[in-house]
Amino acid sequence: MGDGRGAVGGRPAWLQFYDLVGKIGEGTYGLVFLARTKHRKGCIAIKKFKQSKEGDGVSPTAIREIMLLREISHENVVKLVNVHINHADMSLYLAFDYAEHDLYEIIRHHREKLNHPINQYTVKSLLWQLLNGLNYLHSNWIIHRDLKPSNILVMGEGEEHGVVKIADFGLARIYQAPLKPLYENGVVVTIWYRAPELLLGAKHYTSAVDMWAVGCIFAELLTLKPLFQGVEVKGTPNPFQLDQLDKIFKVLGHPTPEKWPTLACLPYWQNDQQHIQAHKYDNPALHSYVHLQQKSAAYDLLSRMLEYDPQKRITAAAALEHEYFRMDPLPGRNALVPSQPGEKAVNYPARPVDTTTDFEGTTSVQPSQSVSSGNAVPGSVAAAAVVAPRQVPRSMPVVGMQRMPGGGMAPFNIASQAGMGGLNPGNIPMQRGVAAPAHPQQSRRKDPGMGLQNTGYPQQRRRF
Structure with a gap:
């Protein structure tokens, strides 16, 4: 673990190991930079956390993210x-290997540049890998709570080409049975991917909120546009967003206590008779929005992900076993290879890099540029590209990386070094790099495949 001691010229000594390329994102908790490492080929992504709001040390959000990332390996x-x-x-800096792509940019490239859908093999492979990683997290009692296309990264060149990486664990939490209330953590999940139980003020929720977000992402991969594109009312302390609920009800129909027994217990369902209960939505037509036949396996899986009742919503483990993934084309480890023999691969551009900001947040005179590959030769930068403004709500992801070989990172005790003990929210024993055992009081549900790191690609080993 590097620190700021031994500073050279007023700058932390650890900076000498990196050549800064530029900023690749900015979020609530800080900035994300792209840099080249001087001791090995390839690029690195460095997430800088701002000082805690109280101004008295390292952000608790950063500590929580580090604690989770140290314990998980998939x-x-x-x-x-x-x-x-x-x-x-x-200030605290987290380093990850650079992932050239994310689902946000892949979707945008198809929508704005190619003007044609993502091929079925790529959609299926991206979704299967996302579910595979999510099943691992849920098996270890971790809810991500902020799944969206910009937080789902895809590796570029190299041995992990086309491999999906779930990123940005700033809102992730340990949950356990009996379930602890998580509502005191405030509003979670970007509004377009926020589950209806959250929008209606649920005080207890489960990993089902992640599965709703996956359903929204699945639909977006199919249609190249957000399924529930509500307008957020800013500045409200509660999660209730009327326009977002309106968008959901128009597609899925009006929820009812018959289909969702705990609906009547949700605070904003009870308290907003005029806007929510009185307004009826007829003729739900999810299949028409996503252009799928109602009897297709893809539609069946999507509808199970977008089930109103979180207790009935499909789990990640069950989704991996769904018929959709056992039909041709079968999913593969490299999601970006051509779907058919002889078909030309899509050349996805790397995410844009803003070279006008340095580690300290000040500006330079360099033009904005685009890095072509995470395996670029040190010192080489691709042709300049303007960083276009984002048109959808998007907080910045932690940037993904390849799996490190054993011993790739020296162990450290961040809790003791930062003076923050007991930071595992559930005090669940977890061994680094090993799936944690299920909580001894587990009674919520029994997922097939719980605790398994990888259930294996369905009946095939091709497209690797």
């Missing part, structure tokens, strides 16, 4: 490479 989840602390201002 091919479809980002993995921490290094952590650096600048003691001068108590």
Whole structure:
């Protein structure tokens, strides 16, 4: 773990190991930078956390993210490479290998540049890998709570080409049975991917909120546009968003206590008779929005993900076993290869890089640029590209990385070094790199495949 001691010229000593390329994102908790490492080929993504709101040290959000990332190890989840602390201002830097793509940019490329859908093999492979990583997290009692296309990364060139990485664990939490209330954590999940139980003020929720988000992402991969594109009312302390609920009800129909028994217990269902209960929505037509036949396996899986009642919503483990993934084309580890022999692969552009911001957040005179590959030769940068403004709500992801070989990161005790003990929210024993055992009081549900890291690609080993 690097720190700010031994500073050279007022800058932390650890900075000498990196050549900064530029900023690749900005979010609630800080900035994300792209840099090249001087001791090995390839690029690295560095997420800088702002100082805590109280101004008295490292952000608890950063500590929580580090604690989770240290304990989990799965091919479809980002993995921490290094952590650096600048003691001068108590800023914290997390380092990950660079992932060239994310689902947001892949979808946008098809919508704005290619003007044609993502091929079925790529959609199926992206979705299967996302579910595979999510099943691992849920099996270890971790809810992500902020799944959206920009937080689902895809590796570019190299041995992990086309491999999905779930990123940005800033809102992730340990949950356990008996379930602890999580509502005090505030509003979670970007509004377009927020489950209806959250919108209606549920005080207890489960990993089912992640599965709703996956359903929204699945639909977006199929149609190249968000399924429930509500307008968010900013500045409200509660999660209730009337326009977002309106968008959901228009597609899925009006929820009823018959189909969703606990609906009547949700605070905003009870308290908003005029807008929610009085307004009836007829003729739900999910299949027409996503252009799927109602009897198709894809529609069946999607509708199970977008089930109103979270207790009936399909789990990640069950989704991996769904018929959709056992039909041709079968999913594969490299989601970006051509779907048919002789078909030309899509050349997805790397995410844009803003070279006008340095690690300290100040500006330089360099033009914005685009990095072509995570395996670029140090010192080489692709042709300049303007960073276009985002048109959808998007907080910045942690940037993904390849799996590190054993011993790739020295163990450290972030809790003791930062003076923050007991940071595992559920005090669940977890061994680094090993799936944690199920909580001894587990009684919520029994998922097939619980605890398994990878159930295996369905009946095939091709397209690798």
